[in-house]
Amino acid sequence: MTSLLDCLVASVLAAILNFFIVSRIRKSFPSDESTFLVRVFLFTLILRYCGAIWLNMYAGDSAFADAFWGDSSTYDFGGYVLALKWQGEVLASPQASAAISGFGFMYFVAGIYYFVGRNQFLVQLVNGAIGSIAVLVIYAIARKLFDAPSAKWSARFTAFFPQMIFWSCAMYKDPSILLCIATSMLCVLHLREKFTPKYLLLFVAACLYLMTLRFYVFYMVAFATVGTFLFAQQRGLLGGLLAQAALVLTLGGAMVLGVQRETIESQTAFFDLDRLQVSRQGQASLGKSAYGTDINVSSPEGVVAALPVGLVYLLFAPFPWAISGLRQVMTLPETLVWYGLMPALVRGALYTIRHRLRAALPILVFASILTVAYAVFQSNVGTAYRQRTQITMFFFILMGVGIERRRLGTAAAKASRPALHVARPPVRS
Numbered sequence: 001m002t003s004l005l006d007c008l009v010a011s012v013l014a015a016i017l018n019f020f021i022v023s024r025i026r027k028s029f030p031s032d033e034s035t036f037l038v039r040v041f042l043f044t045l046i047l048r049y050c051g052a053i054w055l056n057m058y059a060g061d062s063a064f065a066d067a068f069w070g071d072s073s074t075y076d077f078g079g080y081v082l083a084l085k086w087q088g089e090v091l092a093s094p095q096a097s098a099a100i101s102g103f104g105f106m107y108f109v110a111g112i113y114y115f116v117g118r119n120q121f122l123v124q125l126v127n128g129a130i131g132s133i134a135v136l137v138i139y140a141i142a143r144k145l146f147d148a149p150s151a152k153w154s155a156r157f158t159a160f161f162p163q164m165i166f167w168s169c170a171m172y173k174d175p176s177i178l179l180c181i182a183t184s185m186l187c188v189l190h191l192r193e194k195f196t197p198k199y200l201l202l203f204v205a206a207c208l209y210l211m212t213l214r215f216y217v218f219y220m221v222a223f224a225t226v227g228t229f230l231f232a233q234q235r236g237l238l239g240g241l242l243a244q245a246a247l248v249l250t251l252g253g254a255m256v257l258g259v260q261r262e263t264i265e266s267q268t269a270f271f272d273l274d275r276l277q278v279s280r281q282g283q284a285s286l287g288k289s290a291y292g293t294d295i296n297v298s299s300p301e302g303v304v305a306a307l308p309v310g311l312v313y314l315l316f317a318p319f320p321w322a323i324s325g326l327r328q329v330m331t332l333p334e335t336l337v338w339y340g341l342m343p344a345l346v347r348g349a350l351y352t353i354r355h356r357l358r359a360a361l362p363i364l365v366f367a368s369i370l371t372v373a374y375a376v377f378q379s380n381v382g383t384a385y386r387q388r389t390q391i392t393m394f395f396f397i398l399m400g401v402g403i404e405r406r407r408l409g410t411a412a413a414k415a416s417r418p419a420l421h422v423a424r425p426p427v428r429s
Contacts, residue, residue, distance in 0.1 A: 051165060124169060
């Protein structure tokens, strides 16, 4: 548990950060939308900060930490050792120096510890703010692709769904991953309209940081955005080709300058099917919620066999009728709501494909690729539930569209319905 003094320091610094974010919201959106977004942002922060306090209070209990604190201890210790090394302490090389994924968040923690000292609670509060900013970016994406009512539904789902809240409460890298993915997609939407250095640099920065957090997601983002950029952009063929070439060259140059060659080679080696099978078996050995353990994905046939089962578990687990353990019991209300939103998801996806396919193509391609990849790669209910958040935020956009389409359809049906006139009997004099 963080000391009282460190909690006060963390609270003051977080208040300054969030005051700045609120001021930027008011300047970046029209008054009616900014009022809604500030309200959602503040409620989002309250929920995440309450969760952060709860987790921090009991993080010292080993049983509690195993269930809810997770790999927060790894990032806390690794960041602390790295910060000490930056301060001149002679220590063994921290885990971050040898990692090929996840080391970016360890450097993030180390940066905070270097300037402020070892303060777990501050990292949690910053994480909560990052998760809340991701809500704003999802709103901006939905607003740009569709309309304000759909965007508001998307923001509400991203802000208040328990799985989105929980991963922003501890020292997890998930909020940074979500923000990097959402930011890169928003930048692509802007770049397809007007190719500006501002959004190009922001796109590259988000992608490079994403590589240090979860490298395979970076490659999927890069493929989905660069691969569909020419089809989604709104300029002529020649202008689109030049813009795409500039995007590829900038991203490629940034990778060459900012990422070690050995790191890239190690990362790409993980896309081998044999390595994929080893990783899958390792996940299946964690906990008691393994599934598909008899499937071998080291061959194309195995990948095809794993896909149907994996999709069902990725999208719908934990199943209410098979829940075991406290953590899965806590997900039951959320799971039932998630099931209830499936018709809206289908309705929104169909509307998007029919009417907004070209504009939404990068997001649809990324969500599809990552869904298929996780369906094949995952073999544990707990990890599948956690990784699903990276896709869920885009599903929330489609759900918001589906809800709004249904509302408009109902309103149109009522408007076109002829009024019933009841004949009154003649008045006798």
